[in-house]
Amino acid sequence: MATAPGVATPEEYVGDTLAREQTSLWADAWRRLRRNRLALVSTFILLLLVVVAIVSAFWTPFPIWRQSVGPTYDPPSLHHLLGTDQRGRDIFSRLMVGAQVSLQVGVGTQIIVAALGITVGLLAGYFRGWLDGIISTIINIFYGIPDLLVALILVLLLGRGLDKIIFAIAVTRWMDMARLVRGQTFALREREFVEAARASGTRPNKILSRHILPNALGPIIVQATFGVPQAILFEAFLSFLGLGVQPPTPSWGAMAADGFHALRIAPHIVLVPAIALSLTLMAFNFLGDGLRDALDPRQKR
């Protein structure tokens, strides 16, 4: 022991002891997330929502499109757990299917937003120069146009299918993600490990996919998580205005709009989808908060 090693012989690795034993940074983040009770409860609520949405594709207590499965404006009862609406449709069943719509809208838009925002942000942030100039200008133009206007025009042009609504919302929502990724890329490309990759002959596409994107993924996930409830709310709003998903497919926004004229005599028609909506939005926001804390490298000792 303790002779000067030089080029080490296998018997004397300096590195035989690890400074600290851990799994990957992701596992570490998961450990931190698990300790956040609000985030954990939110995850549970959202998982429940997913289950409900999946079940509703195969089974609902009552067929959702059929009117007069019960009396109209019926308050919650054992037979109709959440009552019936103005056409005598079972609200519980419609709520289940509405969950499907909301989740599809929320997650669907964020997939498009992420794909578009990440691509654009990486390119602008890494190559800078004129490319960044053009992209930044486009982002600013999109920020300048009222999102409701863009969505309305797109819905009018494309129609009211679920996929079209998702596309329309994504078009109004991609800029935040693009900006975030651009900023992250800007900062990351100055880090020494990116310089090291360039010095060892790594091509730009690989630098972006192996070095920059994985290190920006934390903030991207957080951003997307916060983006989901925004999109759901936007869809609900469009539906409330009667511009959302084509009836009779139930959307929580449309359900609330349906009950609006009867708010006094049957408040549950509005309240039930509104509460479901609020719960979902809150759960996504708490989860986003939890993810941000869990993925934030500054928290690392």
Next chain:
Amino acid sequence: MVKRVPDRVPLLRAEEVVKHFPAGLGASVKAVERVNFEIYPGETVGLVGESGCGKSTLGRLITQLLPVTSGNIFFEGVDLTKLGGEKLRQKRRELQMIFQDPYSSLNPRMTVGDIIAEPLENFGLLRGRAKDKRVQELLKIVGLNPYFNNRYPHEFSGGQRQRIGIARALALRPKLIVADEPISALDVSIQAQIINLMEDLQKEFQLTYLFIAHDLSVVRHISDRVMVMYLGKIVEVADSAEIYRNPRHPYTKALLSAIPIPDPDIQAKRRIVHLSGEISSPVNPPSGCRFHPRCPIAQVPTPCADLEPPLEEKARDHRAACHFSEKVPVAV
């Protein structure tokens, strides 16, 4: 130690290298200004200077991580500044870099094995089992357990991480390694480990080093020759023993006098050379000799403030850029 034969062909030659960074409103930071030097095969050249003198920028110009504003960098006779794209990428195999910060220089999302294998993959050199074997061999060479290849960087200490960075630089069997302050972020007891490792590797693989540091005592230990930089210019170049015994530039002299020696008796006797004022701005460097506003022996205005002293031979293999190099007092 490798002794330089004067008429040997340099591995790298920098000619009139200039780097200006735009600083807004038409101004520019003159980080590196008309720098000339050679690096010969097998030697270690130390590059010292204080923060902001342009030494790290110069290192990145040589490895072409930054493009030059003007000037040429010849590596084995090929002008790197004229290469682009794929040709430059191919040249990178022979020219590697070790970075200062062992925390920021390794991608936290990649395993150590992937980090070291990346240079090999970039040039399609090895695949599959052969690649894994080479990675483990490299880990072994730098004194790390070869079975740690599937670990992540954050599981290692600073010194261990620096070894990983060295393994990555060695992967392509380069000829020249530019080491940018490779030990300044490490603990004292670990610094010696890394210096020894770098020396051993040099012997084993016939490496040539450009060793950038701010600590003249470390540079003197590891280098055959030392270049001293001040405000974007090289002000003195000499054999490392010679530059300590007989500095010919007042800035070198001041740097030497300021380095603390771990001996209370010697420290009590030493006198530091006081430099007046602060380092000038590289946006508006002083006229003439850039060091003249702080120089204890400057004669102003003529010649120091209006005539830039050339970097010229003051003694055998000893160049300095000073009008009054004979007046620089000898070392303590």
Next chain:
Amino acid sequence: MTAPVLQVKDLKTQFFTDDGVVKAVDGVSFDLHPGETLGIVGESGCGKSVTALSILRLVQEPGRITNGQILFKGTDIVTMPDDDVRDIRGKDIAMIFQDPLSSLNPVLKVGYQIEEAMEAHTRISGKVALSRAIQLLKQVRIPAAESRVEDYPHQFSGGMRQRAMIAMGLANKPSILIADEPTTALDVTVQAQILELLRDLNQETKTAIILITHNMGVVAGLCKRVLVMYAGRIVEQGPVEQIFHDPQHPYTWSLLQSIPRLDADRKDRLLSIEGLPPDLIKPPSGCRFHPRCRFRIERCFHDDPSLMDVGPDQAAACWVTMRRALAQDGQARA
């Protein structure tokens, strides 16, 4: 001999982290006499900075002082009410840090910040405070102090900022100035000037200085007495000449051997200390340095040495000590 101005007795500071209890400072005792210059050296994580922070009770969560006394002129800082500690901070014991830029408020003038430091503890008029601030800036050798007092921190260079911090530290004529790596962020030429300044100020004002650093050379130039720390403990202490010329603990000795020296002939190899500093959650058994020690004996593996006298005023926590180790080495060679 005068009574010590500060006595630290069996100080233990621990950090209660998710991974376990980090024993950052584990039973440190020392005295500081009025006007003395004391160096605490060691590598990162050895507990030197935590010791300094503990003295002013500035240890942040999840850290806590779990044991010991810190007697300032006889009163225990550890058990003192918060208000009293606040009163001592900056008035009787001042502290300066590695990074002067983050210790200064960027939107306030330097002079104002010095005045504020004074007004926190004494009632003085604005005019008096201003002239005192100018005087302090002069004392730390800032040229054109009269106009510089109106400058903002960003208009100062790194070295000047550290001078301003020292001026602020001296504002209330403290009896102790704790300097935690005050020159680490500075260039060597500036470092030399700051050290010279601290040396002069120590002589002019008789303020005792505790200098915390990883740089052996810095200690050699400024301090009269040295504590060498390793893994939360003091492993050796003594007068600076003894520590540098006749170190008895293998860690001190190895540390000195591992630094390339400007004045020594170029050696082919540096002596390196192998291995890594220990994990302070589960420190090694016996002597904490034994896994990295080239002179260890069987006893070192299980028996934890405490500080033992090894020379005049010099103590080392080692079963072997360099005197014996080198003698044996000589025998082995002969």
